[in-house]
Amino acid sequence: MSEIIELKISGWSYNGFKTPNIEVKIEDPNGKRAFTLFQMLSGEGKTTTLNLLRYSFYDVNKHLTKGEINNIISSYRPDDITINKGIFQVRFVLNNNINYRINLKFDYQSNEISYSTVQGDGDGILPGLILPENLQQFITPEFINKTFFDLELADDLYNAQSQETDKTIKKLSKLDYLDKITKNFESYKQEYIKTKIKVKDSDLSGKIRDKEILTKKLEKLKIKADNKKREKNNIIKEITEIDSIIKKISLENKDIKNKVKDAKNNLEEKNEKLRDAFYNSYNFIKNPMSINNKIRTELFEFENNLTKKRIPKAVGESFFEDLRDSESCLCGHSMTEEMKKKIWENKSLFLEDDILNILNPIKSSIKKFDNNENLDSSKCFDSLIINEREARMAKNAFEQANQNTDDEYFNAQSKKLANLERDLKELNHWIDEVYNKPYSVHEPHDTDNIKTIQHRLEKLEKEIDEKADVVDLSKKIKILTEMIKDIQKTSLERISNLIIQNINKEVKRVMPLEEIYVESIKNKITLKTKDGITRAGNGGASRGQMVRIAYLFLITLLDRPHLKFPLIVDSPVTALDTIGRTEIAKSLAKDFSGQYIGFIFDTERADFSNILEKELNNEINLITAFSKSEASSHMIKLAEEHDVNTNEFENGVVGYNKDFFNKFKGANENN
Amino acid sequence: MTIDKNIIETLKEKVNEYGSIIHNDSGQNENISKILIEWINEIDEGKKDIPTEKIISGLLEQIKIK
Numbered sequence: 001m002s003e004i005i006e007l008k009i010s011g012w013s014y015n016g017f018k019t020p021n022i023e024v025k026i027e028d029p030n031g032k033r034a035f036t037l038f039q040m041l042s043g044e045g046k047t048t049t050l051n052l053l054r055y056s057f058y059d060v061n062k063h064l065t066k067g068e069i070n071n072i073i074s075s076y077r078p079d080d081i082t083i084n085k086g087i088f089q090v091r092f093v094l095n096n097n098i099n100y101r102i103n104l105k106f107d108y109q110s111n112e113i114s115y116s117t118v119q120g121d122g123d124g125i126l127p128g129l130i131l132p133e134n135l136q137q138f139i140t141p142e143f144i145n146k147t148f149f150d151l152e153l154a155d156d157l158y159n160a161q162s163q164e165t166d167k168t169i170k171k172l173s174k175l176d177y178l179d180k181i182t183k184n185f186e187s188y189k190q191e192y193i194k195t196k197i198k199v200k201d202s203d204l205s206g207k208i209r210d211k212e213i214l215t216k217k218l219e220k221l222k223i224k225a226d227n228k229k230r231e232k233n234n235i236i237k238e239i240t241e242i243d244s245i246i247k248k249i250s251l252e253n254k255d256i257k258n259k260v261k262d263a264k265n266n267l268e269e270k271n272e273k274l275r276d277a278f279y280n281s282y283n284f285i286k287n288p289m290s291i292n293n294k295i296r297t298e299l300f301e302f303e304n305n306l307t308k309k310r311i312p313k314a315v316g317e318s319f320f321e322d323l324r325d326s327e328s329c330l331c332g333h334s335m336t337e338e339m340k341k342k343i344w345e346n347k348s349l350f351l352e353d354d355i356l357n358i359l360n361p362i363k364s365s366i367k368k369f370d371n372n373e374n375l376d377s378s379k380c381f382d383s384l385i386i387n388e389r390e391a392r393m394a395k396n397a398f399e400q401a402n403q404n405t406d407d408e409y410f411n412a413q414s415k416k417l418a419n420l421e422r423d424l425k426e427l428n429h430w431i432d433e434v435y436n437k438p439y440s441v442h443e444p445h446d447t448d449n450i451k452t453i454q455h456r457l458e459k460l461e462k463e464i465d466e467k468a469d470v471v472d473l474s475k476k477i478k479i480l481t482e483m484i485k486d487i488q489k490t491s492l493e494r495i496s497n498l499i500i501q502n503i504n505k506e507v508k509r510v511m512p513l514e515e516i517y518v519e520s521i522k523n524k525i526t527l528k529t530k531d532g533i534t535r536a537g538n539g540g541a542s543r544g545q546m547v548r549i550a551y552l553f554l555i556t557l558l559d560r561p562h563l564k565f566p567l568i569v570d571s572p573v574t575a576l577d578t579i580g581r582t583e584i585a586k587s588l589a590k591d592f593s594g595q596y597i598g599f600i601f602d603t604e605r606a607d608f609s610n611i612l613e614k615e616l617n618n619e620i621n622l623i624t625a626f627s628k629s630e631a632s633s634h635m636i637k638l639a640e641e642h643d644v645n646t647n648e649f650e651n652g653v654v655g656y657n658k659d660f661f662n663k664f665k666g667a668n669e670n671n
Numbered sequence: 672m673t674i675d676k677n678i679i680e681t682l683k684e685k686v687n688e689y690g691s692i693i694h695n696d697s698g699q700n701e702n703i704s705k706i707l708i709e710w711i712n713e714i715d716e717g718k719k720d721i722p723t724e725k726i727i728s729g730l731l732e733q734i735k736i737k
Contacts, residue, residue, distance in 0.1 A: 561673065
């Protein structure tokens with residue numbers, strides 16, 4: 001009978017990574033302290049630690065490609081190129097009595113990651129990753145990625161493509177044992193048939209060989225399809241991310257374009273005002289009355305006299321005729337013929353239309369001159385200077401706005417999106433039109449159509465069964481296999497329904513203001529409202545709601561009676577409001593019986609760490625780690641004030657003091 | 672026993688259900704369930720040399736097909 005497996009991490013250390021070279025100890029007095037909060041600042045190695053812990057429980061060389069391993073190595077390598085290796089060690093205790101140490105060695109020169117294991121308290125180091133035997137059946141990258149979880153990336157649980165939920169439930173509920181049984185049925189039949197083959201029956205041998213080849217092809221094809229589906233899933237994720245970047249840029253561009261438009265309108269308005277100011281100044285300068293008082297007075301007098309001397313033409317004609325014909329002038333002197341002639345000639349000065357046409361505008365202009373307005377020369381020229389400056393500023397603003405419309409990044413993203421959409425189309429075509437399309441007798445020999453291959457296999461199997469005279473046995477094996485698959489399917493449904501019930505029981509408490517329930521966890525989490533309205537994927541649910549449901553799912557899923565494995569969560573409450581934080585802390589303390597390690601920022605303490613402390617009666621490790629730098633002097637000072645040994649490590653500090661943990665802040669308020 | 676009780680209950684139900692197809696009586700159904708449950712437990716215990724051939728032969732003996 002198998003025992004309960006309990007694994008507790010007791011610490012880890014880093015040497016030769018971007019993180020400071022420090023050692024972290026997880027205290028567990030009397031084997032009863034299960035909760036730890038590990039506080040680090042952003043960019044100091046929280047996510048690196050999470051990933052290094054993940055890689056400590058499955059061999060990356062067996063699960064990742066060479067390219068992926070190279071990327072990991074280069075992203076963790078410190079800036080100091082003289083450092084040519086990094087060693088991460090994780091320590092854990094199995095069932096409270098056997099100590100294990102797993103060492104991960106990053107060789108920065110050969111770009112390789114290697115493992116060594118120390119079991120027990122001896123010094124014997126074994127090469128490779130050697131996990132406890134009874135644990136090996138659970139440990140897969142999928143399982144570790146759930147138990148060592150990044151809540152910022154909770155989206156995978158809501159994604160049908162990855163089918164993450166079913167895989168994990170099957171693994172944790174031991175439903176995968178049934179897969180082993182069905183495989184044994186098939187092997188039994190094959191071995192039985194081999195015993196029935198007569199030496200010279202080459203036809204049967206040939207069919208068996210064909211079946212083996214086709215079976216291998218089917219297995220390879222299924223792996224190929226899984227890879228294609230995973231690739232599709234990744235592309236969809238990437239498309240979603242790029243799509244959101246493009247939308248953001250478009251929105252910003254729209255804003256920029258509006259700004260350019262506004263700047264252009266402003267520039268035009270200022271230029272118009274400047275033109276007006278120039279016009280006014282020119283008018284001012286060209287009018288002599290504006291700039292000289294004497295001229296102005298004389299012109300006023302001139303206009304006045306012209307008005308006074310004005311003689312209507314009709315009257316004037318007869319007046320000048322009478323004067324010409326009279327013997328004496330108006331002044332009483334007798335008029336000579338010459339005088340009469342001169343008077344007649346000069347009458348046009350007073351009576352001609354063209355002269356009137358010239359004089360009248362001059363008179364009008366003089367009369368219209370407004371003393372109060374046009375005489376303010378300083379106002380006129382000041383306006384010119386102000387408007388010129390404003391126009392210049394408007395021009396600068398316009399040029400500045402124009403510079404911000406650089407579309408290079410936007411174009412690169414759009415191009416990337418188009419490529420990804422093309423790749424997605426090709427993948428969809430392969431999955432739908434090649435792999436999954438209905439059986440056809442016309443498919444080529446090397447087809448990738450699974451239904452055709454399965455059909456060919458069934459046909460071959462039938463022929464082999466008949467030829468080997470094992471039809472009866474084959475029928476029995478088939479029924480047993482179908483029954484086992486049915487048991488697996490129904491059990492999975494029942495266990496999933498129980499998990500759903502357990503999650504939904506907690507919803508009212510964890511989300512009192514917005515009751516969102518889990519409708520299904522088949523392949524992915526589907527949500528519904530209190531009224532039963534389905535919310536496919538994350539549609540309609542807020543990020544905070546999704547995170548809280550994901551938390552409840554993980555707590556319920558991982559709290560198995562036979563397995564107590566650590567739940568490590570990076571950024572555990574980042575997306576949660578105060579109610580969410582408080583209630584998740586209460587749920588964890590109340591419902592999770594395994595080890596919990598939360599990697600938090602200083603800003604995540606509020607409404608979370610204090611609640612955990614209270615709910616756990618202070619039975620919690622509150623650890624703070626930071627790297628030493630010029631910017632950390634206030635943190636070092638605070639650490640020293642709380643008796644934290646700041647000299648233990650050369651380039652980092654680890655503090656276990658709870659007051660220090662609660663007062664720790666990255667930002668220096670004295671600056 | 673650390674196998675989820677839902678799996679064990681489902682197994683017993685399904686064996687009875689399939690019993691009508693393979694024309695078993697209730698005694699044979701019980702035997703099939705017992706063999707399968709023992710097998711699952713042996714896998715769970717991590718037993719190295721499980722006599723799978725003997726187990727499967729035992730199972731096949733319980734099945735009658737018309």
